[in-house]
Amino acid sequence: MKLAALTDIGSCRQENQDNYCGQQLTDGSGWGIVCDGMGGANGGRVAAKIATDTMLQYFSRQLKTLRHGEEKQFIMRGFDITNRAVYDKATSDPDMLGMGTTGVCAYIYENMAHIVHAGDSRAYLFRGGQIRQLTRDHSMVQQLVDSGQITREQAAAHPQKNLITRALGVSANIVPEYNRCGIEKGDIILLCTDGLTNMVSDEEIALILQETTFFDAPGVLVDRALLGGGQDNITVLLMGVESTEETNG
Template identity: 55%
Template sequence: MKLAGKTDVGSVRPENQDDYRAGELNSDAAWGLVCDGMGGARGGREASVSACDVIEHIFHEQYAQCLPGDEERFLKRALINANRFVFQKASREEELAGMGTTAVCALVRGGSAFICHAGDSRAYLVRGGKLTQLTHDHSYVQELVDCGTITAEEAEHHPQKNIITRALGVDYRLDPEFTSLPVQKGDILLLCTDGLTNVLPKEKIEEIFTKGGFYDIPDRLVDAANAGGGPDNITALLLGVEPLEVKHG
């Protein structure tokens, strides 16, 4: 597996409330996580970092118990535990009230990718230079698209695009969404926040993936989003399906 990632404050926001983590589990397995915090000056950063800390700890301490077939249970439990931690922290500290964070988490092993998410941070499969979205946004605008009220094209510039319908920390209960798919050597998983996808169209992201080396891609994605105005924090994390090579960007 290969790993490379970058997060950036962008060109407008005063603080980076995104966070990400990734790690090798063995020569044929790796995991990655991207979070996008929300909720005031302190809250957003606190929510994303806290969620990442909890989920990273679960991978370090409990992954050995994740047997084949247990992936959905393991990933959902990781996000649910992080949700409860962030929610309880927000309940205890008045200045953190209402904070929350999106999360998209991927585990790649045994020729499969397992993805669990809440919110509008996304996972994509890049195969043969083509980008396929793997996650379904948990947002008000996506619900309008799903029921046919607006088109996907109209959703791209909808004024309420930032309203999230599912996130970690905003409610004691959480129902994260899970999906899985087979992967093959040469595939790349892209986990990213909406600071990237709201600025760069699919075609531009595909173009960046066809030029330059694997470890340069996160920097080039961030640079392109900033060149497009960088209105939000930007995070891009790559998991490349190639054995025996790991590097953190």
């Protein structure tokens, strides 16, 4: 397991309200989380930081209690605790009222990746030059796509594409979405905010991951998003399912 990550304010924002955290663990496993905060003034930045800090604390304290076969319950419980931490801050501090954050978290253990998310930050699997989205956006536009009212191409340019339907911290309870997928040596799990995916197509992302060394790839992806306009904060976190080679091509 290896990790590489980068966040950037982008070209149009006054502050970076994204945050991320990840850890390589001694048993060869690893985890990571990427968050995209929302809320006036400093609210979004605070929400995203609380979320990443809470998940770090959760993994650090509770991972030793995890039993094989209970990974889904473990990662979902972490999201519940994280949601409550953000919500408690939002409701106890008038300056933070209404804040929240997207979140996408992956825990990789042995031959499986466990993914939980809320909002439109995404997880992808990159394997053998191909990329596959593992998460489904919790957004108004995605609902329109799912119901057949608009196409995926129309969704990309929709004026309401940033309206999300789920987020951490906006209510006392949350129903995050869980997915899992088998992984192999050489695979990469990509976690990212919409500052990347709104500026760079999935095909371009796959090509960059194919042609760039692992530890250089976050910088190249961020640069490509900036070149595309950099209209939002950009965060990329890569989790590589091999420990010795630095290239994926």
